[in-house]
Amino acid sequence: IETPIVAVAPGDGIGPEITDAALRVIEAAGARFETLPIKLGEELYKSGHTSGIGPDTWNDLARSHALFKGPITTPLGSGYKSLNVTLRKTLGLFANVRPCRSLHPAVATLHPELDIVIVRENEEDLYAGIEHRQTHEVFQTLKLVSRPGTERIIRYAFDYCRANGRKKLTCFTKSNIMKLTDGLMQSVFEEIGKDYPDIEQDHMIIDIASARLAARPQDFDVIVTSNLYGDIVSDIAAELTGSVGLGASANIGATLSMFEAIHGSAPDIAGQKIANPSGLILAGVMMMNHLGQGDVASKVHNAWLRTIEDGLHTGDIYKEETSKARLGTQEFADA
Amino acid sequence: IETPIVAVAPGDGIGPEITDAALRVIEAAGARFETLPIKLGEELYKSGHTSGIGPDTWNDLARSHALFKGPITTPLGSGYKSLNVTLRKTLGLFANVRPCRSLHPAVATLHPELDIVIVRENEEDLYAGIEHRQTHEVFQTLKLVSRPGTERIIRYAFDYCRANGRKKLTCFTKSNIMKLTDGLMQSVFEEIGKDYPDIEQDHMIIDIASARLAARPQDFDVIVTSNLYGDIVSDIAAELTGSVGLGASANIGATLSMFEAIHGSAPDIAGQKIANPSGLILAGVMMMNHLGQGDVASKVHNAWLRTIEDGLHTGDIYKEETSKARLGTQEFADA
């Protein structure tokens, strides 16, 4: 792509502050893209769009290569569907990729060796959003799993391992109970795995897998799993690094992909210029890699690592023992 | 109950060894019950009962007050349903109660303050076992949640807190995505919670809740959740104590309740007389409490604690630094 188009949605709460900070860092590293500002979230909810997204936005997204997105607050209440889920499904963002890595001692954790990437199926499963009231007192949600969707995510995960020099892929399911749906994922994993003899492969039942992950995250490398399990295990892995505030995620689609921090919009500290832009900066690293500008990605990643390791920290990860200075959002970006 | 009837199913793999050891300990503490030996598992699978349970057994269970059960191996393959799940559903064992507590330094763990009880709904949810092949390539599993089932488990959890001097109950759901099914559990939790102003109450979304549990289990007291989440979080909590081999669980029903270890049948070490009977001994403690013989329960629990704290350990938890002796199954029971 000559000059890719990046749609930018600053989002709600701390979104605008950290989006601004993250973009400044990425641009300073020499990123080559055109930005297209778009609106998502609160503003639209307030003006009566219950989906949180306007009709023009879909058109803007159709001509973008990436969406760089700040956190968004979906209003509570049964009238609203999660905007994140709407974006994932409407834009066909089939893979949610979440790298989690400890930075001990700069960021203290009980698990200094943790270095995991979670590849989460992002469109199917219980997130399909199909629910019924069957009788006055009985409710159901459908867990939906398709072979094409499963093949795509499993193949993506194996390819990801190869492209990123990762050695082992572990698949988490509950195939001993859900023999059709989760059983499908396990058998597709085993089938497709035959094409990747260079990658070590393992399948684990989600209960003991989550337990091992919680106790000894250093035993895992790349994990592939379905939507809901992925939601749970990626939060576990991120938290065990010592701070969810540092987590980034890529939502990969066939044409457009979306990049965001994994934390929320933290309305309680919005506008105070103290929020940590790290999650979004690292989302920017993933985006630049995805757009084929690996040089820019490395520059940003190294600068960020160096800043954290130098003890220049925002308040959320500031600790007397390990930090040298407590910086605001903009100062951290400058550093 | 004058003299309760306890059905005893030794189970498969290490089951018979540890059942024998656990029963000896409980009986030595003065337990008052009649045992009724029953058959479940491997033996029956081999003689062609694909359910793993024979017709006579149901009759025996109908006149028992408790089922004391060793671990069972359900054969792999789509023709077999998990016997554990069959028992839970057929016998109406609606609540699965799993206490998890650290015994640091006797059993080393990163989380010495962990002391949690998980109350897991045990009959509904994705475990209802309803699966379909919709088209050649699309599969579904039904997540089924009823108001009566939800009310029963929530009320049971609150009552458990009161009866056991527990101060706080936290409910885990994914109500932001599954507004009908998980939303029902959240709203029933809030409704019924009004009857228990003496218990502190909180609701958390399962992703961040699991992450907090993995990172800071000491922040939780009693947790109530649905079947699949309960499966995952109880394995996490048990593993974080330093050994799943020590976990016990009670499956509570209206008339009969079932008591078992949470670990599996470990066929690899079966017959070697080295398996740890602790999970089943602690299941016995829960059973004696349930049968109204709290004196016996305390005696067994204290003796067990003392043995572990004295460093008398089976091989699975033996560590140079913290153990004094490495005992076999029978020697541990004797101690």
Ligand SMILES: CC(C)[C@H](C(=O)O)[C@@H](O)C(=O)O
């Ligand atoms: C906000 C919520 C809808 C979302 C999810 O459940 O996927 C979040 O937890 C995540 O992991 O991105």
Ligand SMILES: CC(C)[C@H](C(=O)O)[C@@H](O)C(=O)O
């Ligand atoms: C063996 C399996 C069917 C069972 C479950 O999934 O409930 C086990 O993991 C448990 O937690 O008791």
